[in-house]
Amino acid sequence: MARNTFDQDEELSQEFNWSYYKRMGTYILPYKKPLLKTLIVIIIANMAGMLGPYFTKLAIDDVIPNKDYKMLAILGVIFLLSLLVIGYSMRYRIHSITEVGQDVLKDMRSAIFEHLQKLPFSYFDNRPHGKILIRVVNYINTLSDLLSNGLINLISDIFSVVITLVVMMMIDFKLTLYSLVLLPVLFALVMVIKKAQRKAYQELSNKQSNMNAYIHESISGIKVTQSFAREEESYQTFLDISNDYRVSYMKAVKIQFLLWPGVQNISVITTCLIYFVGIQGIGVNVTTGTLIAFIGYINNFWNPVINIGNFYNSLITATAYLERIFETMDVEPDIKDKPGAIEMPTIKGQVDFENVVFRYEEGRNILDGINFSVKQGESIALVGPTGAGKTTVINLLSRFYDVNEGSVKVDGIDVRDVTLESLRSQMGVMLQDTFVFSGTIIENIRYGKLDATEDEIIAAAKVVRAHDFISELKEGYYTVVEERGSTLSAGQRQLISFARALLADPKILILDEATSSIDTKTEELLQVGLQELLKGRTSFIIAHRLSTIKNSNRIFYIDRGKVVESGTHEQLMAKRGLYHHLYQSQYDLLKVD
Numbered sequence: 001m002a003r004n005t006f007d008q009d010e011e012l013s014q015e016f017n018w019s020y021y022k023r024m025g026t027y028i029l030p031y032k033k034p035l036l037k038t039l040i041v042i043i044i045a046n047m048a049g050m051l052g053p054y055f056t057k058l059a060i061d062d063v064i065p066n067k068d069y070k071m072l073a074i075l076g077v078i079f080l081l082s083l084l085v086i087g088y089s090m091r092y093r094i095h096s097i098t099e100v101g102q103d104v105l106k107d108m109r110s111a112i113f114e115h116l117q118k119l120p121f122s123y124f125d126n127r128p129h130g131k132i133l134i135r136v137v138n139y140i141n142t143l144s145d146l147l148s149n150g151l152i153n154l155i156s157d158i159f160s161v162v163i164t165l166v167v168m169m170m171i172d173f174k175l176t177l178y179s180l181v182l183l184p185v186l187f188a189l190v191m192v193i194k195k196a197q198r199k200a201y202q203e204l205s206n207k208q209s210n211m212n213a214y215i216h217e218s219i220s221g222i223k224v225t226q227s228f229a230r231e232e233e234s235y236q237t238f239l240d241i242s243n244d245y246r247v248s249y250m251k252a253v254k255i256q257f258l259l260w261p262g263v264q265n266i267s268v269i270t271t272c273l274i275y276f277v278g279i280q281g282i283g284v285n286v287t288t289g290t291l292i293a294f295i296g297y298i299n300n301f302w303n304p305v306i307n308i309g310n311f312y313n314s315l316i317t318a319t320a321y322l323e324r325i326f327e328t329m330d331v332e333p334d335i336k337d338k339p340g341a342i343e344m345p346t347i348k349g350q351v352d353f354e355n356v357v358f359r360y361e362e363g364r365n366i367l368d369g370i371n372f373s374v375k376q377g378e379s380i381a382l383v384g385p386t387g388a389g390k391t392t393v394i395n396l397l398s399r400f401y402d403v404n405e406g407s408v409k410v411d412g413i414d415v416r417d418v419t420l421e422s423l424r425s426q427m428g429v430m431l432q433d434t435f436v437f438s439g440t441i442i443e444n445i446r447y448g449k450l451d452a453t454e455d456e457i458i459a460a461a462k463v464v465r466a467h468d469f470i471s472e473l474k475e476g477y478y479t480v481v482e483e484r485g486s487t488l489s490a491g492q493r494q495l496i497s498f499a500r501a502l503l504a505d506p507k508i509l510i511l512d513e514a515t516s517s518i519d520t521k522t523e524e525l526l527q528v529g530l531q532e533l534l535k536g537r538t539s540f541i542i543a544h545r546l547s548t549i550k551n552s553n554r555i556f557y558i559d560r561g562k563v564v565e566s567g568t569h570e571q572l573m574a575k576r577g578l579y580h581h582l583y584q585s586q587y588d589l590l591k592v593d
């Protein structure tokens, strides 16, 4: 899939098909009981609504001319009661429909979020994260109106239209036909608008997505923007994107708003027509009461028709969003358990890479026949020039990607033969940019073992030397940290991640050591913490500090997709090869205190 950026509209990867609506129906189905109840209430309200015009007819044609005041009072009271029924039903309907609508949205949002958790890195690599965010939040919100009001209104409106027509026909068949004369004009209008509207809303959803992506990216990169004083450029880019959004929004609503006045006009012309033919007596012979009742029914008829038109509008709008939502839900996780995958037995820690070939994109092998065997409990430092493939090696080991050729084995078992859950739960991966979730420090450490007690957490923090700095914080372990841990130093974030990893107690530990320079005292702390963490585990460390490299059992020097040198620091230095060269040229960077 081609990479997408914030200023590029995303192509839809699959054509729209009507089964999307059926699929949405599966989210609504569990709520059929409350929906049915609401529908019954609405039908009762609709029937009550039929009384008004008919009573008017009775009053004008019979009751008032006959001066039957008792009957008039009875009609008045029943009419009043019908208004009460209508009022109550309206209240019930709004409450119950909103509740069901929100429940359905919650289910859909959970489904898409759950699915996102399983998607491969490549899905996230290939598009700005803001574009993913907007699907989970905004697009699903847009469906809200369609689900909460639209659907039930539709059924009730269709019912209204049918029942009104029946009553009208019973009163006067010919006059009913006159009322329907302009209906084909409405259908024609809908057909003309439909295509343009769908396209306009697809474009709008793209522009909305672009804007979201840019805002998200700008916030993530705000430090870079400010440190290069690029605020003005950033603002200009935003203005352009925002303007694109405005233009496409105006275009979409202009098309959408053609329908509503169209229906209104047709309704008004129909009313005039009925007055005209009724008063002139063209082909019909009606009383004044019938004529007035008819005008009432015409409103009863056209109001729901207008609503159906509006529903149709929202459906077309929502289609553009539904497409995106289901497109995301249809992305298959490409790293998944194969049929019959077994549970990984308790890992001892032997790791073998056998003739591993791997590429992210066709035509460019990143790993090109890697072979190595690591024994249980060994600690390996991966070094090599930038872009050599060190991160790729550890990505394959924890099966974030699958090899193209060869195999990666843990304790002699191919990682593709076991379930991802059983494999990853026994491995600890610590990335260079230690992720700290917003919340307290204790919660962040507990992420490694969700049922860990406070004592266990403190004990782990002590082992990796994180306890001292945490205790010095104002609220200790209950200090709230911000997302990404911006209130902590890089060293402190690493120490927290060590405690988190120790708690998880993985048998294989993977660590991409932070490159940021830290003070000598923290460096010492980190080294002690790290050595404690490594005890009894097989570990792979993309090492940036000389102290880590020296403490490891073996060093793998990776270059151009192969392990070109391996051995201890002393052995490799004596060899005077690539490692020696790297050590010489980067001495300052690798230097310990």
Ligand SMILES: Nc1ncnc2c1ncn2[C@@H]1O[C@H](COP(=O)(O)OP(=O)(O)OP(=O)(O)O)[C@@H](O)[C@H]1O
Binding pocket: 125, 360, 361, 366, 384, 385, 386, 387, 388, 389, 390, 391, 392, 393
């Ligand atoms: N998701 C990806 N899609 C395509 N190419 C990628 C992807 N990730 C990495 N690469 C490419 O693969 C190569 C190896 O990357 P890798 O991150 O493994 O290198 P590294 O040795 O860890 O580098 P560094 O020391 O700079 O972190 C690089 O040329 C990089 O451009």
